[in-house]
Amino acid sequence: MDRIEELCRQYTDLSDDEIMNIRMMSNMLQPLANLEDADVFIDSPCRNGDAIVLAEAKPSGVPSSYQGSVVGMLAKRENEPAVARTLSLGISTKHMKALTQESNHVIQSVEPIIRGERTIGVLISERRVDEQYLASRRLHLSKNSFEKMADVLTNIENNNAWLTECIEEGLLLINKERTVIFRNSVAKDLYKNLGYVEDVLGQIYDNICLVVPEYQNERSKDSSVETTIGKHTLCIRHVKLDREELELAVVIRDMTWIREQEKELILKSVVVKEMHHRVKNNLQTVASLLRIQSRHCDNELTRLVLGETMERILAISATHQLLAQNGVDQVNIKEVLQTICNNTLRYNASPGFDIDLTIEGDDFEVDSDVSTSVALIVNELLQNSLKYAFTKKSSGKVKVIVTYGVLYSEISIVDDGIGFNVNSIRRESLGLNIVKSLVKDRLNGSIEIKSSKDGTFVSFQFLNQIMESASVT
Known part of the structure; x- marks a missing residue:
């Protein structure tokens, strides 16, 4: 097996007849190089889209552009656009600049080698960049x-x-x-x-x-x-x-810049998805550790605190789970709320208690900062509702109502429980402090709480997108 056949079988999908055709043409390279006073090559397309140099001949009358042999080397598309064009279109390409495997600039003219309807290779003539040559052409x-x-x-x-x-x-x-x-x-x-x-x-x-x-x-x-x-x-x-x-x-x-930006966006999306996926996994690991600790704890109050902390962590984890699925920094508000509702029912619904928990209203996208804060707030409010609103009752209804606004949106949690005295809420209540702090400091919004013997209504407003304050110098 000669060198041409060896390279063809290793790098190309040429048939036996096509390889024979290339070998026959290679016998004419030296006379062509001497006639044209140019380096002459035969390249064939590789399976990966580049081309492989199968044969070469250097002119005897003028200096070659090459110091060594390039047979067996790849001709990259970005370095030899004339070769890529002719292989792609099956037509001649004249007088195009190229970069050799030895990093020299040359002028290429390329002719297709066609067998049947297929371009099996190209015949390349190369001259060194020479102003006199350029002027004459x-x-x-x-x-x-x-x-x-x-x-x-x-x-x-x-x-x-x-x-x-x-x-x-x-x-x-x-x-x-x-x-x-x-x-x-x-x-x-x-x-x-x-x-x-x-x-x-x-x-x-x-x-x-x-x-x-x-x-x-x-x-x-x-x-x-x-x-x-x-x-x-x-x-x-x-x-x-x-x-x-x-x-x-x-x-x-x-379109180069546009396509590069699209590729960067895809790459960033993958990175963002992976980041949120890892955060979600880490938060769920912490929640699992708290759950294990709670099971081994004899103190009821400590067990209760650990359970509430675990649910808060899972509320944050829910947002990161949705962000990991989407790969962008935007999630649908109803998706977040549905996940929080499912988790709250899983960990707080009492056996034999019939609870009807529904989500109503508008659906729209919010960024990760808004969604994380909303998840924590709704988690706290639903926990309180399920734990305290339906004492001595066998069933109950809780509605989560979403109302979209151009600047501010609103979420309301309404239950038909026994109600409570709003003025008697303990100031040191951790859950309420978390809710008020998140609404005011993170969401730049406000909260309203109403309650009676017919049930409780809690509503909070929030900016659709959290604006970062600009520093003034």
């Missing part, structure tokens, strides 16, 4: 071409061509001969960043086309395709024109 237009271009550009100027410099997209205009007769500065800079050495103005569009347009049907005049070239993500729109001198307008929008 510049486009020379005939007088007739200049006249046509002048007519079109004059027409554009008369229609406020300066507007094309005010848009974020690159713009190309293609004439009937498939030549680029206009480009704005955004398009010029974009192609330069992609590695094209020469100005695209005056070039044949087929040689610089970044993506094959995909029209829906023969009558369709508009095609929009998103593609990735090297490190750039581009949305390329082709629009057929009904003008005598123009065939096509190409609008290129650089």
